[in-house]
Amino acid sequence: MNIRSRRGTKPSQSRRSLVVLLQCFILTTLAILAVGYYLFYKSSPGNTVLTEGFRHGNIRVSGIAGSVRRHHANDSGGTYDSKATIGYAITVSGCPKDDGSRGDFGAGITDGAAVLKHSIHMNSIRNAESGSKYDYKMYALVHPEAEHCARPTLEPLGYEVLVRNVPVRLQDIRGDYLREKVPKNGCCGEKEFVKLHAYTLVDHPAIVHLDLDTLVLKPMDNLFNVMIDGPPPDGSNGGIEVAFGDPLVSSHPGGSNEINAFFTRDYNMAHRGMQHVGVQGGFLVLRPSLIAFAEFSSIIRKGDFRSNGGWGGLGFGPFYGSMTFQGIIPYFYDHLHPGTGVELNHCVYNNMADNPRDKPTKNDVVSGSCRDGYNRPDKNDQCEDCRSRPIEDVVTTHFTLCQKPWECLAQDGDRIQERLCRKFHAEWYRIRENLETTTLGQKQVDLTNQNEVEQERGGKYQPQHFRGYCKSSGKKGYIAMKVPSSTS
Structure with a gap:
């Protein structure tokens, strides 16, 4: 029996039923695969998921977001179990x-x-010392x-x-x-x-x-x-x-x-x-x-x-x-x-x-x-x-009025703004030094020994403050970092 309808004629009822059944089968299969994948992902060891939502009028849209990283080595050689x-x-x-x-x-x-x-x-x-999760x-x-x-x-x-x-x-x-x-x-x-x-x-x-x-x-x-x-x-x-x-x-x-x-x-x-x-x-x-x-x-x-x-x-x-x-x-x-x-x-x-x-x-x-x-x-x-x-109370700082740390400005006047700016800049240079000595292979130096600081890092301008990274005041005195081709 030829079930194909001729050009210009309507398809038979049996063909329509077959198409509907096929569509239902495909949709059901895709739904099962999607649910199965989600349940597998959610139950996978080492993965915890957090729902992401945003209210838009009366609509709330949710999805999978923020998979937690687990059992990675920290700076102290131990492992950490992060919240997110x-x-x-x-x-x-x-x-x-x-x-x-x-x-x-x-x-x-x-x-x-x-x-x-x-x-x-x-x-x-x-960094285990931070106390962050x-x-x-x-x-x-x-x-x-x-x-x-x-x-x-x-x-x-x-x-x-x-x-x-x-x-x-x-x-x-x-x-x-x-x-x-x-x-x-x-x-x-x-x-x-x-x-x-x-x-x-x-x-x-x-x-x-x-x-x-x-x-x-x-x-x-x-x-x-x-x-x-x-x-x-x-x-x-x-x-x-x-x-x-x-x-x-x-x-x-x-x-x-x-x-x-x-x-x-x-x-x-x-x-x-x-x-x-x-x-x-x-x-x-x-x-x-x-x-x-x-x-x-x-x-x-x-x-x-x-x-x-x-x-x-x-x-x-x-x-x-x-x-x-x-x-x-x-x-x-x-x-x-x-x-x-x-x-x-x-x-x-x-x-x-x-x-x-x-x-x-x-x-x-x-x-x-x-x-x-x-x-x-x-x-x-x-x-x-x-x-x-x-x-000690400040969580983040922004170098706008204080000017950029890489401009080597001493900010050592006895004014209320300069006193805090100098502390912010000192923190920036302390963190740069920590990066270079813990990750980039630079030697630790005695900051009270100006000759050692200058010999190892090139800068002698206020070495206990700028830690050897400034030759003089101003951006032309700044000594840029030497970043290797790959830093994780």
Whole structure:
């Protein structure tokens, strides 16, 4: 019997039934394979999975994220059993010019990246003395125009280089004002949006995005614990210093207890009458989510940034960098998803040794109104001076006002800002020395013996402070690291 229907005629009922049965069989088989693979992966020894979620309206999207690394050797020769692996990301949007004045800070793209990574290493579970329970993995989000300088530099340092373009092409931004103005906004124009690709690193339960001129001084376990396990059930802040001493969990109507971001604000850019203060772009702890990344892309594509009202015309701008990262992040967490982002105390996290008031400090005497009180009248005369914070309290620092460590600036004047900056720079050089002597094969030296320091390392300028890595004051006096072809 010929079961094939002739051209122009309808297929027989038996053929339709056979097709339906075949389709059901294929779909059922695929479903069984998918479930089987998931159960196998979940039960595999040495792998623990954490669910990744992000609330988008009434929708919650979950997936497998953050596989835990187990039984790896630490610096002491023992093994460690980490709670999770945290992703740390930097962004390289451009290569330094010949004079090193732009791009990613000249020596910062090499030495800055190396020392930053080692500071993370020293404050992870791989260093038993840190007390941290978390492992780490390093990423570099690199704009295509910067690949030629970033890849050969960062891969030997142990960064996984991910070449990523802007989430939305400039010509695809529908808002005329944003499309025309964003290329000259902030430090890097629309290339600053490359940072948003940190949200796509969903293999980790949390991502820390840092600028190259930052340094980690203490573990951030408290932040990761809250992001992974949720806020403490007793209502405490879980050891986290929140800005203004506010509670960790927002009381915003309709909000949830799930925290998806930690950030600090840049009060140096604040002015009276500003409705919303931008985030400081060098520090962001985030919960990765493809849904969040898609929403950021949609916001950029729509391009609703107004000349006098910023994003959505709601006061998220204009200010420095407001068209890009510094403005879109607070718009996302303060307006679109209120209660899911937490502002941290910027004296503890991302400390920049900045003057908290709007008038100069003379002879260590502060004056003027509190910049962080412009939007908080109840705190207007109670701002903490981050320059007086003991360095032992600081979790991360950011070399903005202090200037870059690789510029060999002594910062040894007896002023409140210089005293803290000098301590921050000393930590950077201490960590560089630890990297070179424990990993790169450099000899230990007696820092009180100037001749030995100069002979072994080449620099005699304030050797107990710069540890032999500066020949003189200024960036021309800096002695760059010699990084081998492969450093894990």
